[in-house]
Amino acid sequence: xxxxxxxxxxxxxxxxxxxxxxxxxVREMMKAAHGDRDxxxxxxxxxLDGEPLPWLTGLTTFLGNTVRVDRGVYVPRFQTELVAxxxxxxxxxxxxxxxxxxxxxxxxxxxxxARRAARVIATDIDGDAxxxxxxNGVEVYQGHLGSPVSVELHGCFDVVVAVVPYVPTDQxxxxxxxxRRYEPRVALDGGSRGLVFLEQAVWWAAVLLRQRGTLILELxxxxxxxxxxxxxxxxxxxxxRLLDEDGDLRGIEASRL
Ligand SMILES: C[S@@+](CC[C@H](N)C(=O)[O-])C[C@H]1O[C@@H](n2cnc3c(N)ncnc32)[C@H](O)[C@@H]1O
Numbered sequence: 001x002x003x004x005x006x007x008x009x010x011x012x013x014x015x016x017x018x019x020x021x022x023x024x025x026v027r028e029m030m031k032a033a034h035g036d037r038d039x040x041x042x043x044x045x046x047x048l049d050g051e052p053l054p055w056l057t058g059l060t061t062f063l064g065n066t067v068r069v070d071r072g073v074y075v076p077r078f079q080t081e082l083v084a085x086x087x088x089x090x091x092x093x094x095x096x097x098x099x100x101x102x103x104x105x106x107x108x109x110x111x112x113x114a115r116r117a118a119r120v121i122a123t124d125i126d127g128d129a130x131x132x133x134x135x136n137g138v139e140v141y142q143g144h145l146g147s148p149v150s151v152e153l154h155g156c157f158d159v160v161v162a163v164v165p166y167v168p169t170d171q172x173x174x175x176x177x178x179x180r181r182y183e184p185r186v187a188l189d190g191g192s193r194g195l196v197f198l199e200q201a202v203w204w205a206a207v208l209l210r211q212r213g214t215l216i217l218e219l220x221x222x223x224x225x226x227x228x229x230x231x232x233x234x235x236x237x238x239x240x241r242l243l244d245e246d247g248d249l250r251g252i253e254a255s256r257l
Contacts, residue, residue, distance in 0.1 A: 006037075010044060011065030011069040017048050025053055032057035049201055065113055069104045070132040074187035076106035083107070083218045084240050084249045087161040088114040089187035090214040090253070096153070098122070098208055100145050100201055102160035103187065107161055123148050126186055145197070146204030154210070162237070163196035163218040167191040192222060195196040199230050202254075206234040216241070219250045220236040227252070 007026055013021035025047070033039040043056040054069035061067070062076045063084050069075055084107050092096050094117040099108040102122035112120045122140040124130050133140040141148035145164070167175065167188045175188070190197055196218055202217040205215040215236060219227070226242055231238060235257050242251035 003070060008039070012050065013044065019047075028053065028059075029164075032059065051115045051182055052178070055129065055182075060104075060106075063110040066107050067104055067106045067109055068132060069126060069137050070127050072184060073126075073132045074129070074183060076104055076105040079250055080242060081110075082220060082244060083161060083163065084110045086242060086251070086253055087111055087159050087214075087216050088132045090116055090206070090216070091115050091116045091159045095158040096121075096156055097159040097161065098146070098149060098157050099138075099199070100160060100204065101125070101164045102133050102138060102140055103129050103163070105136040105138035105140060107163065108133065108138040109136050111159075111161070112138075113246055121153070126184065130188075144202055144212075146208050147166075149208060155208070155210055157208045157213055158212060159214050159216065160208050161216045162201040162205070164190070165200050166194040166198055166219050166223065168192065168194040174251065176191055193226060194219075194221075195226055198223060198227055202227065202230050202234045202236065204207070204257065205254075206236070211256055216242075216251060217254075220249055222249075224249060224252050 007253055010026045011022045013025050016024055018178055029043050046056055054075050055071045058068055058235045059066055060069050065079045069111055088111055093115050098118045099122040102108050102124050105122055108120045108122040121135055122138050123143055125144055130140050130142045165188050167190050169191055231254050236254040238256045240253040243250060246251050
């Protein structure tokens with residue numbers, strides 16, 4: 001009863017501030033704070049200021065996997081689970097996958113846990129992201145997209161999956177305030193039309209994948225159409241467009257010819 005009385009004002013404060021799932025958020029904070037009131041109070045202040053919940057608790061859930069997310073590292077989105085599921089479907093057990101721009105390593109963790117006998121390699125340009133992914137048990141290398149991957153593995157991958165920054169630079173100002181304020185720009189800014197890293201990921205995938213290997217990219221808007229000529233030039237055929245429950249484009253699957 002005491003705990004309930006204490007939780008109620010916390011829930012109300014979050015609800016009044018517009019947080020949609022205040023009950024769940026308070027529950028997660030309580031659990032991670034081990035009931036320490038001072039920690040909880042500090043986290044509440046930071047949360048009400050818009051800081052991502054996983055940066056406070058240090059944890060999030062991605063496709064049923066518990067993933068550590070350090071402060072300053074991009075928080076994996078549940079929308080990305082669609083892309084992760086498709087990557088898992090295409091990865092044979094005992095196969096080889098590469099997660100370009102892995103962030104916390106959430107996708108690599110999901111792939112590795114779903115395909116225990118597979119090897120999953122990941123990369124990220126950001127040192128903090130690499131450290132975080134490593135804490136999640138991911139084999140990660142720091143550098144630009146596919147460049148840190150050993151040359152001996154070129155042409156050997158069954159699956160390349162990538163959630164690169166793909167927000168067009170001129171759209172960054174329209175992202176939710178808290179995203180703009182807290183999440184690292186290096187994780188979001190996709191340059192002109194959001195295509196800069198998507199294009200480079202396609203070219204790296206052409207280097208890394210075996211014939212008939214699969215490339216899965218997260219993207220949005222009409223970026224699938226814009227990417228078509230690049231895919232064709234790099235030797236890919238578009239295999240599928242990944243739509244969410246609302247019919248919005250969330251990604252593409254392409255096959256290396
Ligand atoms: C949108 S986040 C996605 C992270 C992760 N895949 C996920 O879904 O949670 C994009 C990531 O790309 C990384 N990044 C940005 N530029 C990069 C580059 N040139 N090469 C590799 N990674 C890069 C960022 O550090 C960030 O972790």
